[in-house]
Amino acid sequence: MSREIHCPMGDGHLEADDDEQLLEKVRAHAAEAHPELTDEQIQQVMAGAHDSH
Numbered sequence: 614m615s616r617e618i619h620c621p622m623g624d625g626h627l628e629a630d631d632d633e634q635l636l637e638k639v640r641a642h643a644a645e646a647h648p649e650l651t652d653e654q655i656q657q658v659m660a661g662a663h664d665s666h
Protein backbone atom coordinates (compact mmCIF):
# COMPACT_ATOMS: atom_id res chain seq x y z
CA MET A 614 0.00 0.00 0.00
CA SER A 615 1.32 3.38 -0.91
CA ARG A 616 0.06 6.92 -0.64
CA GLU A 617 -0.89 9.18 -3.47
CA ILE A 618 -2.05 12.66 -4.18
CA HIS A 619 -3.65 14.26 -7.18
CA CYS A 620 -2.08 17.61 -7.85
CA PRO A 621 -4.76 20.25 -7.24
CA MET A 622 -3.40 22.14 -10.24
CA GLY A 623 -4.62 19.25 -12.38
CA ASP A 624 -1.33 18.20 -13.92
CA GLY A 625 -1.02 14.66 -12.66
CA HIS A 626 -0.53 12.67 -9.50
CA LEU A 627 2.31 11.83 -7.13
CA GLU A 628 2.86 8.56 -5.32
CA ALA A 629 5.20 7.43 -2.53
CA ASP A 630 5.59 4.70 0.09
CA ASP A 631 4.49 6.91 2.98
CA ASP A 632 3.38 10.43 3.83
CA GLU A 633 6.90 11.58 4.64
CA GLN A 634 8.23 10.60 1.22
CA LEU A 635 5.07 11.91 -0.40
CA LEU A 636 5.65 15.30 1.19
CA GLU A 637 9.15 15.37 -0.30
CA LYS A 638 7.72 14.60 -3.73
CA VAL A 639 5.00 17.21 -3.37
CA ARG A 640 7.60 19.79 -2.35
CA ALA A 641 9.84 18.87 -5.30
CA HIS A 642 6.91 18.93 -7.73
CA ALA A 643 5.67 22.26 -6.37
CA ALA A 644 9.14 23.81 -6.59
CA GLU A 645 9.38 22.78 -10.23
CA ALA A 646 5.81 23.20 -11.48
CA HIS A 647 4.09 25.56 -9.04
CA PRO A 648 6.67 27.80 -7.38
CA GLU A 649 3.84 30.13 -6.35
CA LEU A 650 2.53 27.59 -3.81
CA THR A 651 3.30 28.49 -0.20
CA ASP A 652 4.24 25.99 2.53
CA GLU A 653 0.74 26.43 3.92
CA GLN A 654 -0.82 25.53 0.58
CA ILE A 655 1.45 22.50 0.30
CA GLN A 656 0.21 21.36 3.73
CA GLN A 657 -3.34 21.70 2.42
CA VAL A 658 -2.40 19.59 -0.60
CA MET A 659 -0.99 16.94 1.77
CA ALA A 660 -4.33 16.84 3.59
CA GLY A 661 -5.74 15.34 0.41
CA ALA A 662 -3.37 12.34 0.43
CA HIS A 663 -5.02 8.94 0.26
CA ASP A 664 -4.09 5.29 -0.11
CA SER A 665 -3.38 4.34 -3.69
CA HIS A 666 -5.32 1.50 -5.24
Ligand SMILES: [Zn+2]
Nearest residue numbers: 620622624646
Ligand atom coordinates in the same frame (compact mmCIF):
# COMPACT_ATOMS: atom_id res chain seq x y z
ZN1 LIG B 1 1.16 19.98 -10.27
